[in-house]
Amino acid sequence: MNQKVKNLKSKATEIRKLIIKMLTEAKSGHPGGSLSSTDIITCLFFDVMRHKPDDPNWAQRDKFHLSKGHCCPAVYAALSLCGYFPKEELMTLRKLGSLLQGHPDKKTPGIEVASGSLGQGLSVCLGMALANRLDKIDSRVYCLMGDGETQEGNVWEAAMASAHYKLDNLCAIIDYNRFQIDGRTEEIMNLEPIVNKWESFGWHVHQCDGHNIDELLEAFAEAKTVKFKPTIIIAHTVKGKGVSFMEHVVNFHGNAPSEKECEIALKELEDIEKDESGLE
Amino acid sequence: MKEQVMSEKLYARDVYGKTLVELGKLDPNVVVLDADLSGSTRTSFFAKEFPERFFNFGVAEQGMMATAGGLASSGKIVFASTFAMFATARALDQVRNTICYNKLNVKIVATHSGVTVGEDGASHQALEDISFFRSIPNMRIIVPCDGPEARSAILTAHKEEGPFYIRLGRSKIPTLESKKEFSLGKGYIVKEGSDLVIIACGILVNEAMQAAKTLDEKGISTAVVNIHTIKPIDVQLIEDLSKRFSKILVCEEHQKIGGLFSAVAEVVVGSNPVLMESISVNDKFGQSGPPGELIDFYGLSANSIAEKAAKFIRQ
Numbered sequence: 001m002n003q004k005v006k007n008l009k010s011k012a013t014e015i016r017k018l019i020i021k022m023l024t025e026a027k028s029g030h031p032g033g034s035l036s037s038t039d040i041i042t043c044l045f046f047d048v049m050r051h052k053p054d055d056p057n058w059a060q061r062d063k064f065h066l067s068k069g070h071c072c073p074a075v076y077a078a079l080s081l082c083g084y085f086p087k088e089e090l091m092t093l094r095k096l097g098s099l100l101q102g103h104p105d106k107k108t109p110g111i112e113v114a115s116g117s118l119g120q121g122l123s124v125c126l127g128m129a130l131a132n133r134l135d136k137i138d139s140r141v142y143c144l145m146g147d148g149e150t151q152e153g154n155v156w157e158a159a160m161a162s163a164h165y166k167l168d169n170l171c172a173i174i175d176y177n178r179f180q181i182d183g184r185t186e187e188i189m190n191l192e193p194i195v196n197k198w199e200s201f202g203w204h205v206h207q208c209d210g211h212n213i214d215e216l217l218e219a220f221a222e223a224k225t226v227k228f229k230p231t232i233i234i235a236h237t238v239k240g241k242g243v244s245f246m247e248h249v250v251n252f253h254g255n256a257p258s259e260k261e262c263e264i265a266l267k268e269l270e271d272i273e274k275d276e277s278g279l280e
Numbered sequence: 281m282k283e284q285v286m287s288e289k290l291y292a293r294d295v296y297g298k299t300l301v302e303l304g305k306l307d308p309n310v311v312v313l314d315a316d317l318s319g320s321t322r323t324s325f326f327a328k329e330f331p332e333r334f335f336n337f338g339v340a341e342q343g344m345m346a347t348a349g350g351l352a353s354s355g356k357i358v359f360a361s362t363f364a365m366f367a368t369a370r371a372l373d374q375v376r377n378t379i380c381y382n383k384l385n386v387k388i389v390a391t392h393s394g395v396t397v398g399e400d401g402a403s404h405q406a407l408e409d410i411s412f413f414r415s416i417p418n419m420r421i422i423v424p425c426d427g428p429e430a431r432s433a434i435l436t437a438h439k440e441e442g443p444f445y446i447r448l449g450r451s452k453i454p455t456l457e458s459k460k461e462f463s464l465g466k467g468y469i470v471k472e473g474s475d476l477v478i479i480a481c482g483i484l485v486n487e488a489m490q491a492a493k494t495l496d497e498k499g500i501s502t503a504v505v506n507i508h509t510i511k512p513i514d515v516q517l518i519e520d521l522s523k524r525f526s527k528i529l530v531c532e533e534h535q536k537i538g539g540l541f542s543a544v545a546e547v548v549v550g551s552n553p554v555l556m557e558s559i560s561v562n563d564k565f566g567q568s569g570p571p572g573e574l575i576d577f578y579g580l581s582a583n584s585i586a587e588k589a590a591k592f593i594r595q
Contacts, residue, residue, distance in 0.1 A: 106382050113353045113384075117377040120346040124378060127350020130335065134311070134356070154374070157343030165335070 004047065005213045009276055011081065012042040012213075016242045017269045018077035018090055024262035026094040029102070032252040033146060034074040036177040036237040039211045044142055045078040048220045053083040056109050062139050063112050063128050067121020068146035068175065069103040070254070076100050076108070084110035119152025121145060122172055126162045129170040129230075140224070143172045148180030151189045156201070162230040163202030170230040171223045172203075175210065177239035181253050194234060203232045210235025243268055289452040290427030293391045296448060297322025299434045300359060304330045310438070311351055313337060313360040315344045320450075321361040321391045345371040345386075349378035352385040357438060360386060364393035364406035364447060372412055379443050380418040387437040389446045394533035395561065395578055396451045396483065396571040405566035411538025413445045414511050420464070421510040423447045423532075423540075425485035426455045429508055432462030440464065449533075451571050453483050459506070467514040473503030476593050477521050478585065480531040481507050481540050484559065487575070488531050490582035491589060498586075500593055513543045522552040529589050531559040533580055557592045559585050 001009075015038050023029040045051075049062040066075050073093065080087045085099060085108070092098040099108055103116030113124050125143035132139050149155065162170055174194070182188050191197075198205045204226045208215040216235065223231035239253070240246030243265040246257075257265055303310045304326055316339045318324040327334035337344040341362055348360040361367070367390040368375070379386045390409070397405045413419050422437070422444065424430040430448060437444040460468040470485065471492055480488040485506045492502040505521065507514060521528065528548065532540040541558040548556060561578050575581045579588070 113349060113378065114381050115377075117373050120342075120349075120374055120378050123343045123346030123374070124350035124353070126343075127347040127352070128354050129350075130311075130347070131351050131354030131356055134333065135354070154342045154346060157337070157340035158346070161337055161340065161343055161347065 006276070008042055008046055008213045010273065011046050012039050013242070013269055013273050013276065014081065015042060015074060015077040017266055019073045020243070020257060020262055020265045020269070022073050022077070022090050022093045023256040024259060025091050026256060028094060028256050029073055030070040030254050031246060031257060032179065032239040032249070033068060033071040033175060033177065035241045035243065035246065036210070036239050037068070037071050037144060037175040038074050038241065039213060040144060040173055040175060040216060040235055041074050041078050043213060043216045043220065045082055047217065049142065050139065053110070056084060060137060060139055063125070063141045065112055065121050065125050065128070065141070065143050066104055066115055067143050068118065068149050069115035071146070072104045075104065079108070079110040082110070118146070118149040119154040122155055122158035122162070125170055125172070126158050126165070126167060129162070129167040130165065132169055133167070139169070141170050143170070145172060145174050146180070147174055147176045147178065147185055147191055148188070150174065150191060159198065159201040159203065166228040167230045168227050171220070172230065172232040174232065174234050175237050176234050177237045179239045179248070179250050179253060181250070183250055198232050202229060204229045205232055205234060207234045207236065210237035211241055242272065288455050290455060291452050292424060292427050292430040292448040293320070293322045293450070295427040295430045296389055296391070296434060297325035299431050300326040301329050303438050304333065307357065307438070309355065309357050311335070311356045311358050313344050313348055313358060315339060315341045315362040315366065317362050320363070321389070323359070323361045341366045341371045342374050345374035346378045348386045349374070349382060349384045352379070353382065356385070358386045359389055361389050361391065363404060364390035364409045365404055368406060368409040368412045375413070376416050380416045383418045383442050385441055387444045387446065389434065389448065391448045392450045393447045394449060394483070395566040395574040395580070396449050396533065398450065398571040398574065399568050401568040402565040407535045407561050407566060408538070409447065410510055410534050410540070411542070414538060414543065419443050419445060419511060421445045421447070422508055423482040423510055424508055425482055425506055426453050428455060429459065429462060433508065436462065436464050447482065449483055454486050456485060456489070462508070465509045465512045465514060467505055467507035467509070467517045469503060470506050471504040473501040475501045476527050476529060476589055477503040477505060477525040478529045478531060478589065479505045479507055479521070479540070479544055481510060482533055484531040484533055484580060487580065487582045487585055491585035494582070494586040495589055498590065500590060502589065507540060507544070510540055510543055513547060515547050518544055518547040519551040522548045522554050526554050527592055528554060528556045529559065529585070529592060530556060531580070531585060534560055536560040536562045555595070557588060559588060
């Protein structure tokens, strides 16, 4: 394994530990999707995207928008590790007066636009991508969506318009963990055939393992080469990834771990860290 | 008091289209969006002049509003237009959570508000739009009474940072002479009087002026106030009026619930609670018909205003 991938893996595990600590402290929040999207977010913030944490409004920056706003703990952890705000802020998540709201708010350094009401983010990103084109800025826009979120009609309005305007500076990612609050996506509202849907809307579709850093980096690299079409990366993930008793467990979509569960989860993640450092 | 003369009749939406072209020339940051109604809303004027800065979203108002948010977050001044019905009700969540919560520089200019949409009927006659948007923090609402006031409202919205809702109609409206210069958040007395005050907005300012003439002739000295900015409401002016007049009649082409009547009442109850009466569509849907006949049918015409006012003053 090359050093870059190794570093990203270790960063992802660090973020997962922070997610567990933040949610336990907050006593509420969404661990399942935060953990399933961690590797995607890690690749973007620590490798793929051009950004300056000490200058969040830098005009040439690539932009990231968390359309699945409930998974903000993963983004908050990444932003703090990048240096957008001090790490101590993380433990104030969801508390009165906190910089870190239960769903993303523009007052947090590094958050472009608030989100939380599902289905709007792809349109927001389409607007950002159009603005980049008008301003002749070669920056890219990344939109992370949940799988259940794509049941929203607004997503498909954005899908149609992004292809119509041939926005090749726009890259969407679906965190395809196959669970939503009420259960399995195939039981609640089937998303398949997901690839055909996006292809028929005029998108370039790339599928990958959403926990495999090499595959994710390859997907993002390929997206940059696609011309006259937006790209969507369908990242196959595991809800609750990295914590054995949270994996594939729907109850951890929107429930924080207890103190005891936190302890076990951190122990497991530390073991992963040890394994990874032994991989030299 | 100088006699009011209605010099010309204009489509406020024509004024909108022309003003957009003016703004487009002045400011390269102006971007215009529409949802398949550019011919009706007159954003087509801008589209013709500046095709690279005009984006049509097809029949997709939710997507259009959230995209407007994305463009505005990137520094654009965005005008987004469709009919009042779809700009408000259909896209309410996008307007609340993306545009207003983020306080983005999006100017929603909607046409075809109220029953004067006419023959298209109830599904297209927005009568709740002010109510929907008035309760959202950061939103400002202007209901111009004529063409020139529409122009001022649009120029103001362009200049002032943050979200706006400008409510225009479909039909031609007479231009009110001797108006005061437009100032955001400031209503003004169009005509003085001493027995009763009529507060109106939009196309009903003209109806109220005609009603006041009739009432004056009957010996009821009637003042008329134009409140073009529904939010932020002119608290000072309304407080003053509630102290000067024992009865206030509010006129609007909107539901009684949540519009200008509610906005005025919210001030009056906290200042000097005087009797209020409403000319509005009271908890009903519209229907098909010629605009003029609908104005009569729903009791919004000058005659209805004069009748209700005379009864109200005798109470």
